Amino acid sequence: MSVILVTGGTGLVGRAIQHVIETEPESSRFGKRSGETWIFASSSEGDLRDPAQTRKLFEKYKPTHVIHLAALVGGLFKNMKYKATFLRDNTLINDNVLHTSYETNVKKLISCLSTCVFPDKVTYPLDETKIHLGLPHESNFGYAHAKRMVDVANHAYKDQYGCNFTSAIPTNVFGPHDNFDLEDSHVIPGLLHKCYLAKKNGTPFVVSGTGKPLRQFIYSRDLAKLFIWQLREYDDVEPVILSVGEDEEVSIKQVADSIVKAVGFSGEYSFDTARADGQFRKPASNKKLLDLMGGFEFTPFDQALEETAQWFLQNYDNARTGKVPSA
Ligand SMILES: NC(=O)c1ccc[n+]([C@@H]2O[C@H](COP(=O)([O-])OP(=O)(O)OC[C@H]3O[C@@H](n4cnc5c(N)ncnc54)[C@H](OP(=O)(O)O)[C@@H]3O)[C@@H](O)[C@H]2O)c1
Numbered sequence: 445m446s447v448i449l450v451t452g453g454t455g456l457v458g459r460a461i462q463h464v465i466e467t468e469p470e471s472s473r474f475g476k477r478s479g480e481t482w483i484f485a486s487s488s489e490g491d492l493r494d495p496a497q498t499r500k501l502f503e504k505y506k507p508t509h510v511i512h513l514a515a516l517v518g519g520l521f522k523n524m525k526y527k528a529t530f531l532r533d534n535t536l537i538n539d540n541v542l543h544t545s546y547e548t549n550v551k552k553l554i555s556c557l558s559t560c561v562f563p564d565k566v567t568y569p570l571d572e573t574k575i576h577l578g579l580p581h582e583s584n585f586g587y588a589h590a591k592r593m594v595d596v597a598n599h600a601y602k603d604q605y606g607c608n609f610t611s612a613i614p615t616n617v618f619g620p621h622d623n624f625d626l627e628d629s630h631v632i633p634g635l636l637h638k639c640y641l642a643k644k645n646g647t648p649f650v651v652s653g654t655g656k657p658l659r660q661f662i663y664s665r666d667l668a669k670l671f672i673w674q675l676r677e678y679d680d681v682e683p684v685i686l687s688v689g690e691d692e693e694v695s696i697k698q699v700a701d702s703i704v705k706a707v708g709f710s711g712e713y714s715f716d717t718a719r720a721d722g723q724f725r726k727p728a729s730n731k732k733l734l735d736l737m738g739g740f741e742f743t744p745f746d747q748a749l750e751e752t753a754q755w756f757l758q759n760y761d762n763a764r765t766g767k768v769p770s771a
Contacts, residue, residue: 445479448675449505451492451541452513453484457556457614459621460664461511461671474669483507487514493533498540502548511671512541512555515591519628520583527586534590542597546607553609554674557683559728560584561592561613569690570728572613572683595683602681612674615687615728619664619748620755625766632661632749635700636756637765639707648712649704652719655697660687660728663748666740673737688742689734690727702746706753 452458462484468475476482483505490501492514516533523530538555545553562570563578575595580588594611601607618632626637635651642649670686678684697715704713734740743751756763 445481446509447481447483447505447507448509448511449483449485449502449507450511450513451485452515452556454486455513455517456617456619456622456664457513457667457671458484460619460668463620464665464668464672468669474672485514492540493536495540495544498544502544502550506548507545508551509675510541510545510550510553511675512538512553514541515556516587517623518587519630519634522628523584523587527584529586530584531586531590534587535593538590538594538597542594542601542609545609546601546605551608552675552679553607554671555594555598555609555611557591557594557611557613558587559613559615559685559687559726560588561595562726568725568727570685570726572685572732575683598681608679610674610678610681611683612671613683613685613687613728614667615660615662615685617662617664617667619752620759621763622664622752622756623764624756625764627766631659631696632699632703632752633756635703636707636753639700639703639709640757640760642711643707643709646711648714649700649709651696651700651713651715653696653715653721654717655700655715656695657721657723658693658695658725658727659699660690660693661699661745661748662686662688663743663745663752666742666748670733670737670740673740678736684733684736685728685730686733687728687730689730692742692745693725693727694745698745699749702749703753706750707757 450458464474465476465482471477490497492498561575564581565578598609601609622633623629624633624637639649
């Protein structure tokens with residue numbers, strides 16, 4: 445019998461794992477298996493910054509396996525403004541989850557890192573061996589250092605106690621249940637929301653920057669399958685980058701074009717080239733992942749974006765949009 449506790453189970457990635465577990469054929473590679481109980485925990489079940497609340501959550505569910513997604517997550521602006529909070533909250537959350545997993549004999553723990561952990565100055569493509577080769581970008585060094593330390597802790601817990609702890613490094617994630625807040629979201633949910641409002645209000649849809657930078661986006665439901673694979677089939681402390689291939693980079697213009705199409709926007713659409721572009725590209729290699737898995741079929745970007753847009757349009761009133769819900 446296995447009890448799999450997903451911390452941060454109510455966020456973008458957690459909801460996607462829940463969707464895959466509930467919709468893939470039972471006992472298939474990614475479907476629910478007999479004897480498995482999946483728990484998707486939100487912060488309302490326990491604030492993982494607090495050791496006593498973490499302990500209580502683990503005592504309640506007695507997990508044998510943990511997928512640890514819970515984190516203070518935010519866009520660039522929030523990361524730049526609240527570096528100490530990002531460092532401290534995420535350090536506390538990670539320390540509590542790792543140490544409680546050790547104390548309660550969890551058989552396996554996968555923690556979620558991010559490509560932000562990589563050094564700012566590094567040779568591309570990023571791969572799993574390069575995490576500690578230099579300082580992360582200063583814009584999010586609080587978040588990045590807290591996440592990096594999970595890899596250090598995984599090795600320490602393995603060496604000292606023999607724990608089966610590891611980590612996953614996703615690239616940019618998008619999908620249903622994302623954070624669509626206009627002020628504090630990632631590029632896809634932010635642009636989707638902006639385009640939706642432009643259509644609704646009959647105003648122009650203006651994309652910040654030239655649209656030329658390239659990014660690797662992974663659909664949350666594909667990422668969910670990769671987490672389930674890692675949980676069941678990967679037993680090594682070293683992290684695995686969970687991403688589409690370098691040949692599947694998409695430009696911000698392609699993203700915006702797909703959003704215009706998915707939302708059905710036909711008004712004025714332009715790029716504000718006076719706004720900063722950010723890094724042109726920061727490709728990550730998924731070679732280790734594909735070698736280990738023996739291949740994986742990613743959802744085509746346009747299809748994943750269409751599904752995300754439809755979810756957003758159908759769930760606008762309940763989605764995380766930053767608006768105050770009407771009474
Ligand atoms: N989104 C991306 O593009 C991206 C890329 C790379 C890596 N990641 C990583 O993927 C993981 C999941 O991210 P996400 O995008 O799914 O985030 P998200 O949608 O913001 O969800 C965050 C989750 O963490 C929970 N949480 C936050 N603070 C908590 C606390 N103090 N105690 C307990 N639970 C807490 C939230 O609970 P409530 O719902 O109750 O608030 C929510 O379930 C994170 O570790 C993140 O660093 C994300």
